[in-house]
Amino acid sequence: MSKPSSQRNIKWVEGLRGITSVLVITTHLARALDFPLFWPADKPDTPPRLMQLPYLRIPYQGRIGVPIFAFLTGFVCAYKPLKLAYQHSNVPASLKSVARSAFRRPPRLMLPAMIATIFSFILSCFGAYTASNHCDSFWVRFDAPEYLPFRKNVRRLFKSLLTTWTNTDNQFDKHQWAMRPLLVGAFQVYIVLAATVGMRFKYRILVHVLMIAYWLMNVGALTETFGASLALGTLLAELAQHRPTQNFITKYQKFFTFVLAPMLLLIGGWVGSYPQEHEDWTEWSQKLHNWLVDPEGDQSRGSFIVPKGSNVHRRASAFFIHCTAISIFVSPLFQKLLSHRWLLWLGHHSFAVYLTHGTILRTVGIWVTYGISGQPWEKAGTNEDGSPMPQEWVKPKSRSHKMLAIMMFTALTYMAAWAWMKWVDTACARATMWLENRVFDDEDNxxxxxxxxxxxxxxxxxxxxxxxxxxxxxxxxxxxx
Known part of the structure; x- marks a missing residue:
């Protein structure tokens, strides 16, 4: 007999969040220290490295961390209100839960992000990003704030604190670009819940499916990454509360676990392996490109997965995330594996890892690889004919320094995440709770x-x-x- 939905395992959500945080720092390490991992091969006529092959390249090529966070946002934001509506038949309590969650979400995102930005600002005042500004990694140079006089730097700080939530630009921590879409996406979930909580089950499901279809047909920037992933999370949160659906999964769990789920992962992983650049350098990536982007061979139309005019890289990654999410949802075994206590620990610290890892990478990680001073370096001048001279950048000390930097960066990131959760996040949670208690009436009366x-x-x-x-x-x- 299946367990009641109230007793079902949803710890896998935290475990998946933990794996996602590891993937985020993995892809940023690849961007900073070995960017060709984003390509199917180092050069057109050379064989690919092991980590450039399909499936194995997914953790390094990026693009999957933020869509997973979007899916988890949809699932988590919807789960409690739907649980109240399903198990207790208490629509007013469900709506009040939505209201409290909507009030709580902005400060729980904004306060930690603001503190992380201020930390990065303080480091920039002391020239901590000089090595990042002078290194030969163009992605690190793009990511690191340039040194400015104190007064101009203060103005840049206040501008970044604002633009993080208006146009996603944060000069001190560009990784915070995803904060605004995730905040807006959470409110998308709250609006859908408030509008559908009184509907019958089949019509609520229809709304969620239509939301997914709408975002998939929309070729605007980021829509397939955030909108469809959020709606899928809300749909699965709904089905997680539906007893007949859960009983059906339990009845055929062997088929779902050993046949359907692996098949979804294989298909999704193949599509999600689409390289960031130079897809024409290998046969497999060129075939994948033709199938996804140009099935007719004349650029006349796209495919079902990648409609014409959409971003093929984000579409491919979003498709992989959707397949992964469904495979986890229908497989109790996968859910149990994701509920391991180590993964739960990683998941508990995932937001702190997201906020701290970029600053540590651009400082300690780059210091170990290139040196703290970022010297010798001179700004390129002009030739005698007035043409600009090519800029010479500081080179890494050695491969062993890169390996040492990776180990130190990883250790410091999780140490910082532990300290962040112990003091900074706890303080932000208390401040949010105090504000919530001041604004809202008592829960019971x-x-x-x-x-x-x-x-x-x-x-x-x-x-x-x-x-x-x-x-x-x-x-x-x-x-x-």
Whole structure:
């Protein structure tokens, strides 16, 4: 007999979040220290390295971390309100849960992101990014803030604190570009929940499916990454509460675990292996490109997975994430594996890893690889004919220095994440809780202040109703029966 939906394992969500945080730092290490891993081969006529082959390249080539966070946002934001609506048939409590979650989400994202930005600002004031500005890794140079005089740097700080949430630009930590889409996406989930919580099950499912279809047909930037992933998370959160669906999965769990789930991972992984650049350098990537982007061979149309006009890289990665999410959802074995305590620990620290790893990579990681001073380096001038001279950048000390940098960076990142969760995130959570308690009425019964604000008579401190005159005044503003 299957377990009731209230007892089903959803710890896998935290485990998946933990794996995602590892993938994020893995791809950023590849970008910083070995960018050709994003290609199917180092050069057109050379065989690919092991980590450039299909499937094996996925952790290094990036593009999958943020879509997973989007899917998890949709699932987590929807799960509790739907649980209240399903198991307790309490629509008012579900709506109140949505309201509290919507209020809580901005400060829980904004406060930690602001503190991380200020830390990076302080380091920039002391020239901690000089080595990053002078190294031969163009991605690191793009990612690191240039040195500015203190007054201009302060202005840049306040601008970054604002633009992180307006146009996704943060000069001190460009990795925060995903914060705004994830915040907006969470409110997309809240709106859908509030609009559909009173519907019958089949119509709610129809809404979620239509939302996925809408975002997949939309070829605008990032829509397939965030919109469809968010809607899929909400759909699976809905099905996780639906007893017949869970009983069906339990009844055929061997088929789902050993046939359907691996098949989804194989198909999704093949599509998700689409390289970032130079897809024409190997036969497999060229065939994949033709199948996804140009099936007719004349650029006339795209494919079902990559419609014409959409971003093939993000579409391919989003398709892989959707296949992965469904395979986990239908496989109790995969869910159990993702619930391992080590993965849960990684998941608990994932947001802290996301906020701290970029700063540590651009400082300690680059210091070990290139040297702290970033010297010798001179800004390129011009030739005698006035043409610009090619810029010479600082080279890595050695391959062993790169390996040492990776080990030190990884250790420091998770040490910083542990300290962040212990002190910084705890302080932000307390501040958010204090603010929430000030703004909202008590969970179980509305407090005296809340009732008084609404003009409803309440007992005074002695357990006596207000004077008749006050009661009459209150009753006069109420509508007649």
């Amino acid at each position: 509305e407090d005296r202040a809340g009732l008084a604000e609404k003009g409803i008579p309440v007992l005074n401190g002695n357990g006596i109703l207000p004077r008749p005159k006050e009661t009459i005044r209150v009753e006069r503003i109420l509508p007649p029966p």
